Amino acid sequence: MNITEKILAKASNQKTVSPKEIVEANVDAVMVNDLTGPLAVDSFRKIGAKKVWDPSKIAIVLDHLAPASSEKAAELHKILRKFAEEQGIPGLYDVGEGVCHQVMVEKGYVKPGALIVGADSHTCTYGAFGAFSTGIGSTEAAAVFATGKIWLRVPETIRIDVVGLFHSYVTPKDLILHIIGHIGADGAIYKSIEFTGSAVRRMSVEGRMTLCNMVVEMGAKNGIIEPDETAIKYLRLESAEMVKSDPDAHYEKVLEIDVSSLEPQVACPHSVDNVKPVSDVSDVEIDQAFIGSCTNGRIEDLRLAAQILRGKNVKKGVRLLIIPASRMVYLQALREGLIETLMEAGAVVCNPTCGPCLGGHLGLLAEDEVCISSSNRNFIGRMGSVKAKIYLASPATVAASAVTGKITDPRMLEA
Amino acid sequence: MIISGKAVKFSDNVDTDVIIPSKYLVLLDPNELARHAMEGLDPGFYEKARRGVILAAGKNFGCGSSREQAPIALKYAGVKCVIAESFARIFYRNAINIGLPVIECENVSGRIADGDELMVDLENGFVKNLTKNATFQATKLPPFIMQILKDGGLIENLRRRLGVK
Ligand code: SF4
Numbered sequence: 389m390n391i392t393e394k395i396l397a398k399a400s401n402q403k404t405v406s407p408k409e410i411v412e413a414n415v416d417a418v419m420v421n422d423l424t425g426p427l428a429v430d431s432f433r434k435i436g437a438k439k440v441w442d443p444s445k446i447a448i449v450l451d452h453l454a455p456a457s458s459e460k461a462a463e464l465h466k467i468l469r470k471f472a473e474e475q476g477i478p479g480l481y482d483v484g485e486g487v488c489h490q491v492m493v494e495k496g497y498v499k500p501g502a503l504i505v506g507a508d509s510h511t512c513t514y515g516a517f518g519a520f521s522t523g524i525g526s527t528e529a530a531a532v533f534a535t536g537k538i539w540l541r542v543p544e545t546i547r548i549d550v551v552g553l554f555h556s557y558v559t560p561k562d563l564i565l566h567i568i569g570h571i572g573a574d575g576a577i578y579k580s581i582e583f584t585g586s587a588v589r590r591m592s593v594e595g596r597m598t599l600c601n602m603v604v605e606m607g608a609k610n611g612i613i614e615p616d617e618t619a620i621k622y623l624r625l626e627s628a629e630m631v632k633s634d635p636d637a638h639y640e641k642v643l644e645i646d647v648s649s650l651e652p653q654v655a656c657p658h659s660v661d662n663v664k665p666v667s668d669v670s671d672v673e674i675d676q677a678f679i680g681s682c683t684n685g686r687i688e689d690l691r692l693a694a695q696i697l698r699g700k701n702v703k704k705g706v707r708l709l710i711i712p713a714s715r716m717v718y719l720q721a722l723r724e725g726l727i728e729t730l731m732e733a734g735a736v737v738c739n740p741t742c743g744p745c746l747g748g749h750l751g752l753l754a755e756d757e758v759c760i761s762s763s764n765r766n767f768i769g770r771m772g773s774v775k776a777k778i779y780l781a782s783p784a785t786v787a788a789s790a791v792t793g794k795i796t797d798p799r800m801l802e803a
Numbered sequence: 804m805i806i807s808g809k810a811v812k813f814s815d816n817v818d819t820d821v822i823i824p825s826k827y828l829v830l831l832d833p834n835e836l837a838r839h840a841m842e843g844l845d846p847g848f849y850e851k852a853r854r855g856v857i858l859a860a861g862k863n864f865g866c867g868s869s870r871e872q873a874p875i876a877l878k879y880a881g882v883k884c885v886i887a888e889s890f891a892r893i894f895y896r897n898a899i900n901i902g903l904p905v906i907e908c909e910n911v912s913g914r915i916a917d918g919d920e921l922m923v924d925l926e927n928g929f930v931k932n933l934t935k936n937a938t939f940q941a942t943k944l945p946p947f948i949m950q951i952l953k954d955g956g957l958i959e960n961l962r963r964r965l966g967v968k
Pocket of ligand 1: 452487488489508510680681682683741742745746763764
């Protein structure tokens with residue numbers, strides 16, 4: 389069995405499982421956020437259960453509209469705080485803690501071999517640590533609150549072996565955009581994607597999270613990477629279950645990618661699989677640049693942005709918005725002097741939140757405006773007006789573009 | 804379960820941000836959500852759907868976020884069933900869980916036109932296009948999923964299973 393199959397077998401108390409089989413699995417942790425949680429609370433009440441199955445395994449993160457962007461948003465937060473109190477759930481992460489997927493990792497819900505579900509599509513991020521994690525809806529989250537169980541179809545797995553060395557200023561984000569462009573927005577529906585290979589082993593945890601975060605943009609159920617020392621260290625675990633794929637594990641398909649020849653990639657409007665090398669879209673003028681989100685709002689991303697922006701200025705007429713993914717990331721960036729560098733360059737730094745990533749608040753787009761963003765979706769209307777255009781790229785490309793006012797290869801700026 | 808109605812057609816990769824834009828996710832009343840269903844692609848959709856329609860789409864219907872508000876908005880707007888060539892998995896689960904029937908059928912784009920009269924047989928897994936007088940095979944739903952739909956969604960299904968009165 390491969391790693392995904394092993395985790396699903398264990399969670400459903402079976403010796404083996406195979407693709408297409410439907411299993412009932414025990415859940416190790418479940419997460420809801422401020423947009424999906426209130427509906428889950430409502431469903432939980434309608435189910436008629438009185439007590440949640442295990443308060444310590446439930447995380448509630450107020451992140452999408454934080455601090456409350458409207459009275460209605462404030463009401464949603466209130467519902468969740470009340471529910472956490474009533475049910476004795478210690479894991480309520482209030483305004484300011486950060487984006488749910490970063491918080492889940494930082495607060496210790498994610499461990500190798502665990503089965504985690506969350507009412508947010510990018511729950512697949514935790515595969516970076518060798519966990520099986522996937523997104524579900526609010527009512528299903530309520531069902532997990534009540535029973536601690538969920539049905540899952542065992543997915544077929546595509547293995548992607550990544551080899552070679554990245555050029556400087558070419559990042560895991562460029563790699564995952566390239567892969568999505570190749571596989572397509574519906575190319576991996578219901579499937580698992582396992583990333584292997586020397587380039588993945590060398591990759592930081594931040595980079596691995598970016599890879600797994602975006603597998604849902606190809607329709608995948610989960611993305612996963614075998615745990616190793618790098619992952620364990622990041623989680624500060626003394627010991628962990630180092631679940632690995634068997635040497636004879638079955639894969640539906642195996643792809644190999646050499647990143648040595650990869651150039652920065654950009655996903656063009658209005659779909660994430662409309663991917664082009666940056667050289668094809670340079671000269672597209674931008675109004676806004678955004679670095680943040682659960683895809684690329686981590687310390688490594690802010691370091692990269694600061695490295696590019698140090699001693700430079702954001703082009704007049706362009707807004708550069710920086711949103712650290714969590715309080716911890718923000719604090720670390722402060723300690724390293726990155727926030728100062730970014731602000732001196734002219735960036736606007738906001739509190740940890742999803743912000744404009746989903747068009748919630750803090751930087752929506754007007755008609756015909758163009759934004760380059762380090763987030764994960766560029767759908768019509770995602771960041772405000774249905775007539776705005778969103779390009780997705782790495783934090784390096786976003787930072788470089790903020791300096792020139794046009795989509796820019798970060799390697800050009802350096803020269 | 805047999806469902807019939809007129810087809811309203813959409814293409815591939817219809818994402819949840821156009822099904823229900825995120826600015827409406829603060830709304831808790833399903834009927835209010837319904838007024839904005841598909842607003843991103845067709846602002847006149849709500850009026851069209853109110854008499855009860857079957858939504859027919861291409862590949863990867865419902866891709867994007869996990870928002871359950873997407874199938875809820877469709878259901879309360881008047882969508883009785885969604886037929887697509889394939890579904891994004893979270894949308895698929897959400898639709899079943901809130902009691903909106905979904906069914907996979909090949910080549911929807913070639914076989915169904917906007918306004919065609921359709922009949923869907925969920926148990927036996929076929930779609931009849933009455934306007935074109937043709938019947939197509941569709942994917943049969945496993946019995947336990949059929950049961951969730953018959954119960955009216957996961958909440959009712961769980962209430963029954965947990966023995967809540
Ligand atoms: S940062 Fe964006 S993609 Fe990530 S959880 Fe928030 S809204 Fe979703």
